[in-house]
Amino acid sequence: QSALTQPASVSGSPGQSITISCTGTSSDVGGYNLVSWYQQHPGKAPKLMIYEVNKRPSGVSNRFSGSKSGNTASLTISGLQAEDEADYYCCSYAGSSNSVFGGGTKLTVL
Amino acid sequence: EVQLVQSGAEVKKPGESLKISCKTSGYSFTTHWIGWVRQMPGKGLEWMGIIYPGDSDTRYSPSFQGQVTISADKSISTAYLQWSRLKASDTAMYYCATARDTDAASPFPHWGQGTLVTVSS
Numbered sequence: 001q002s003a004l005t006q007p008a009s010v011s012g013s014p015g016q017s018i019t020i021s022c023t024g025t026s027s028d029v030g031g032y033n034l035v036s037w038y039q040q041h042p043g044k045a046p047k048l049m050i051y052e053v054n055k056r057p058s059g060v061s062n063r064f065s066g067s068k069s070g071n072t073a074s075l076t077i078s079g080l081q082a083e084d085e086a087d088y089y090c091c092s093y094a095g096s097s098n099s100v101f102g103g104g105t106k107l108t109v110l
Numbered sequence: 111e112v113q114l115v116q117s118g119a120e121v122k123k124p125g126e127s128l129k130i131s132c133k134t135s136g137y138s139f140t141t142h143w144i145g146w147v148r149q150m151p152g153k154g155l156e157w158m159g160i161i162y163p164g165d166s167d168t169r170y171s172p173s174f175q176g177q178v179t180i181s182a183d184k185s186i187s188t189a190y191l192q193w194s195r196l197k198a199s200d201t202a203m204y205y206c207a208t209a210r211d212t213d214a215a216s217p218f219p220h221w222g223q224g225t226l227v228t229v230s231s
Contacts, residue, residue: 001173003154003156032215034215034217038218040155045205045221045222045224046147046155046205046207046221047221048210048217048218048219051210051216052217091155091157091217093215097160097169097214097215098169098171098172099215100171101154101155101156101157103154104154104155
């Protein structure tokens with residue numbers, strides 16, 4: 001299975017909204033409502049931000065939201081804050097008890 | 111509180127063997143899948159495989175099948191990742207993470223701190 005496709009980088013100013021896309025195939029993103037998103041700050045372990053396309057774990061800000069259309073999932077961050085600057089990875093179930101990550105997107109808060 | 115504590119950094123030579131560990135606490139080890147994720151220097155996350163400690167059912171990503179072995183010891187709530195013959199390309203940070211529930215497809219809300227493996231002659 002191939003890595004999911006994400007833009008290498010996105011940027012936005014404080015207070016703005018940004019969206020990160022994650023494109024797969026009908027065998028992963030399009031085939032299951034099992035897309036999750038992780039935030040990773042430099043030198044830290046990843047943190048789960050969204051699961052099952054649009055659900056937020058307890059403690060995650062409601063500024064983070066997820067959606068999916070066909071083979072593409074999206075993460076939207078509204079009201080950008082400096083602390084949101086990090087790498088973001090999507091992950092999708094791909095069948096046969098396997099999952100696959102996206103290549104990652106570096107978010108810069110200008 | 112769920113905790114995953116990984117073993118310390120390792121420096122090995124090509125061809126050597128290695129087994130790193132992930133000791134867990136604060137949840138039911140035997141009923142939640144636990145997985146391993148690789149992150150090569152400056153690169154993204156790669157899903158390696160998962161194990162169900164209750165019966166040691168193990169699933170590997172095609173990219174890692176035959177390259178590593180994932181195991182678990184439920185008597186001490188610890189998962190392992192091992193190599194029989196390391197290569198320089200195995201140099202990476204390795205994370206363990208436990209699944210949200212008993213489904214193999216569930217995401218990873220809890221992560222270890224990572225184990226840095228360096229393979230160099």
